[in-house]
Amino acid sequence: MAxxxxxxxxxxxxxxxxxxxxxxxxxxxxxxxxxxxxxxxxEFQSENGLLGMGPFxxxxxxxxxxxNAGKQTVTVLDGGSIFDSATSFAMIRGQHVQLxxxxxxxxxxxxDIANWKIPGKMVKGMGGAMDLVASAExxxxxxxxxxxxxxxxxxxxxxxxxxxxxxxxxxxTNLAVLEVKNNAFHLLERAPGVSIxxxxxxxxxxxxxxGEVNEMKF
Amino acid sequence: xxxxxxxxxxxxxxxVQSKMTFMLGGFGLCGIPENAIAELVNLNVRExxxxxxxxxxxxxxxxxxxQNKQIKKMISSYVxxxxxxxxxxxxGELEVELTPQGTLAEKCRAxxxxxxxxxxxxxxxxxxxxxxxxxxxxxxxxxxxxxxxADFAFVKAWKGDTAGNLIFKGTARNFNPNMCGxxxxxxxxxxxxxxxGTLDPNQIHVPGIFVQRIFQGKNYEKRIExxxxxxxx
Numbered sequence: 337m338a339x340x341x342x343x344x345x346x347x348x349x350x351x352x353x354x355x356x357x358x359x360x361x362x363x364x365x366x367x368x369x370x371x372x373x374x375x376x377x378x379e380f381q382s383e384n385g386l387l388g389m390g391p392f393x394x395x396x397x398x399x400x401x402x403x404n405a406g407k408q409t410v411t412v413l414d415g416g417s418i419f420d421s422a423t424s425f426a427m428i429r430g431q432h433v434q435l436x437x438x439x440x441x442x443x444x445x446x447x448d449i450a451n452w453k454i455p456g457k458m459v460k461g462m463g464g465a466m467d468l469v470a471s472a473e474x475x476x477x478x479x480x481x482x483x484x485x486x487x488x489x490x491x492x493x494x495x496x497x498x499x500x501x502x503x504x505x506x507x508x509t510n511l512a513v514l515e516v517k518n519n520a521f522h523l524l525e526r527a528p529g530v531s532i533x534x535x536x537x538x539x540x541x542x543x544x545x546x547g548e549v550n551e552m553k554f
Numbered sequence: 555x556x557x558x559x560x561x562x563x564x565x566x567x568x569x570v571q572s573k574m575t576f577m578l579g580g581f582g583l584c585g586i587p588e589n590a591i592a593e594l595v596n597l598n599v600r601e602x603x604x605x606x607x608x609x610x611x612x613x614x615x616x617x618x619x620x621q622n623k624q625i626k627k628m629i630s631s632y633v634x635x636x637x638x639x640x641x642x643x644x645x646g647e648l649e650v651e652l653t654p655q656g657t658l659a660e661k662c663r664a665x666x667x668x669x670x671x672x673x674x675x676x677x678x679x680x681x682x683x684x685x686x687x688x689x690x691x692x693x694x695x696x697x698x699x700x701x702x703x704a705d706f707a708f709v710k711a712w713k714g715d716t717a718g719n720l721i722f723k724g725t726a727r728n729f730n731p732n733m734c735g736x737x738x739x740x741x742x743x744x745x746x747x748x749x750x751g752t753l754d755p756n757q758i759h760v761p762g763i764f765v766q767r768i769f770q771g772k773n774y775e776k777r778i779e780x781x782x783x784x785x786x787x
Contacts, residue, residue, distance in 0.1 A: 466682065
């Protein structure tokens with residue numbers, strides 16, 4: 337069975353390490369905060385200017401002056417802090433944030449990522465994504481393996497305008513966990529019940545399968 | 555103490571003209587200068603350039619100026635919340651310079667701090683870097699980005715005093731502090747304007763030297779774009 341969006345987030349959460357500052361993008365990445373492994377401490381950074389971001393507020397206590405980068409009302413945890421946009425991106429550009437998780441329309445085997453524009457059709461902008469991918473050392477992409485038409489989004493080369501070059505380190509899709517290195521996707525884990533053949537068929541880029549590939553455990 | 559207080563938004567926006575470049579604070583609809591935007595609509599200045607992270611929504615924030623076709627060019631990082639914006643951009647009516655969010659913030663801060671330009675890794679290898687100078691430092695590639703130049707910066711703070719000192723609340727801070735002093739004239743509107751000497755100098759987020767005019771704002775709507783809550787157990 338392919339993973340649900342929640343399960344993709346759950347699998348990515350296992351990559352979190354103790355004492356890490358983490359930036360979560362909009363969509364599936366936001367859900368990662370629901371699955372922090374027991375026994376570790378992480379702090380979430382929201383690039384609009386918040387560190388120590390907490391869950392959504394209790395109904396009736398929401399504050400228009402306290403939102404995340406997805407413009408959702410949130411809370412701030414004890415020990416959290418608030419700062420201006422330049423300081424926020426100093427944290428990101430200065431590599432003080434250990435992990436970035438974001439969504440993508442396309443990822444290529446050389447680590448390129450495209451997620452901000454479809455020429456002539458959709459132009460929403462890059463927001464903070466270009467700063468994040470140009471600076472972070474660990475970049476995990478959360479995405480569906482294929483688009484609605486069944487075409488692969490895990491490619492030899494991106495066709496859409498790039499957000500960043502050679503930056504993605506890992507991809508977690510509804511079918512697989514892939515490591516991006518040496519100009520190829522390396523299959524690390526399969527979704528439960530998904531065969532290597534299925535993953536191969538859904539991957540346009542070079543896929544390296546090295547020996548036994550375990551199923552993901554939850 | 556140098557007094558920066560003006561009586562109202564009309565006085566605060568004196569000198570605003572068509573074809574000028576404005577900076578506007580805010581992230582989404584959070585911390586936007588609502589009073590200044592309403593007055594820009596009222597003044598009906600045309601062909602202006604706006605530097606703002608977002609473009610509001612169809613019927614609020616900078617969306618009001620877009621509807622009125624007052625904006626010639628937008629410099630933003632994310633505009634996904636505004637259908638009218640997307641329509642004007644795709645049809646070519648509106649000139650748009652999409653800029654990575656951290657670069658946008660730093661272009662403000664550089665203008666404030668007297669740096670003509672700076673190198674950033676953001677956008678290297680993408681169309682954002684096309685035509686720009688690039689340079690390698692310690693094995694990594696960077697793009698040269700110039701500081702912004704603007705005629706007016708419109709910012710919104712929670713509290714301010716007559717000396718122009720500002721304190722922000724929550725994530726309504728965002729770009730506002732970085733835009734103060736980054737334009738020829740910075741206009742701050744505040745929810746609560748107090749006499750100089752009332753605020754604790756240790757708690758000031760933006761020193762008054764970066765603000766030329768300050769006024770008591772009114773009728774703040776403070777709209778929430780995405781109301782997300784946890785239900786009571």
